[in-house]
Amino acid sequence: MSTGEELIALVVAPGTGVPPGSGGLAALVADEWAQTGPAAEILARAGRLEADRHPRWVWWAASTDAPGLVRARTRPRRCWDLAEVHRLLHGGWEAGPAVVWAEAHGIPTAPPPPPSEDLFAFAGEEPRLADDVLVRPDGHLRPDAVTGAWLTTPERLVAWGRAALVVAERQRAELSGEGPRALATAHAESAAAVLCVELERDGLPIDRARAEQLIAASAGPRPATEEEAAAARRERDRLVLRHVPCRESTDLRNPAQVRELLAAVGVDVPTTRKWVLDPYRDTHPVVDALLRWRKAERVSSTYGYRWLDTAVGPDDRLRGRWTACDGAGGRMTAENGLHNLPVDLRPAVAAAPGWAFVRADLGQVEPRVLAVVSGDAAFAEATRADDLYAPVASRLGVERPVAKVAVLAAMYGQRSGAAGEALEGLERAYPVAMAHLDRAYAAGVRGADLRTFGGRLIRTGRFLADRPLGSDPALDAARGRFARNAIIQGAAAELFKAWVATVRAGTAALGAEIVLCLHDELLLHVPEEHAAEAAEQVDRSLGAAAHWWSGGAPVRFVSDTSVIHRWSEAKE
């Protein structure tokens, strides 16, 4: 397929001790030309090229080659991320240049090529690689290029950029054999990877005073010294241990000791997990005190003052590393609490003065995704409703909560609970969708690979380890559940990223920053005067992204979109 796109590789030599892109060399490499020089100069040139020609940027990985560009406020519209496309095509998470190159050339990636600096090799056993040669006789990249140590001259950087273009072409050819959506998925995945760099640059706006206040309410005032911190900890412990006078030396952080303590007061439990202990809250006061203690302990250990001091910058932005896809279904991940901030702390996430948030989250995204990926016309019909469980319930002749449990049970394989009869109803009403889930489960059980709707390879063999298929029924079932979940969760992640990429492109002119991506939820930070328009753009983007992602399937996706000033507002 000829796209008519201009591909330009951007490669940046890893600087020594400086942020990527700010020192050392960089290169722009296209089919017909190349330019190298100091990174600052090359990045400025790249900025002009972006403005004039909006090429598709090719890089080994946005996290290594794009930060300089992103820091310079160039917003690349189109890119091709070799690492992300590799993950899409071949599954798993490992996607360094060595394995990406090898896989693109169909040469074995394991065992990894040995270190070339043959300190321990006998002289003459392996011909020494000429200094200017990037590709070894065995077809692998020279290892010191992969680590970046070799990328010290303009000529070498150009070779590195050429290699990136070679891989991009091979990946594109391979993708064309993976169905109509794979190429579009590659573009969206690549956009998500550069968005991750932008998310790390911008951070999530925090109202620091409010955060301090919320932490204090749970963990007490900020301790001035180590001794004060220890005293506060002892005081928190005491509020639990006072209920068990004889066992005041119990270490509440040690589950075994806690279990012993509980047994002594007549609470006999297999584990001390919250949902196990919950029913015993009224049995003995120590249970309730313990569960309250756990909550406070969580805030003080994970989301306490240390977190505030290290993860929130002097500009009051919470920053963490972002990745465009995990190793399984392909959802985005984030560190430093960006993806698991307790709801109680969310009032501290606040727009800056003069700015607002546009918050949007997809409603019932997974069943709607199931309607697309399975091609079930009857189930697609149900997605026309704002609440798809309502038409499902009426079709099954059950109450809405029953229908909901049944749909979730079908998708996730819930074994507890009594969804049995409703499940049978689902099989009759939506046989196409149910068969799709069953096939994924069966593929997982037999350890077969499968692909998501957008073309991502799901390798169920990762659970196999060295145990033969069928040797452990529990393991087989676990693979089945994993596979069934991955095709839904993975496809939902693809739709989400298509949506986000569309929003990113469509709201740039409004000065909007995407500041949080949370699987089915999106938070934009926008100048107040453009917030309403950005919100409309978010909704329009969903329609557009869903349409092309689904290939025009008659499936409706809905977003709850609102303009707010704290993340905690306007939540269901």
Place this chain on the structure above:
DNA sequence: TTGACCACGTA
């Protein structure tokens, strides 16, 4: 020091 496990926050 490292890896396993627990526990728990989010979707």
Place this chain on the structure above:
DNA sequence: CGTACGTGGTCAAC
């Protein structure tokens, strides 16, 4: 608790 993630705690093995 269906799956997925990241974090911080303890423990046993190194």
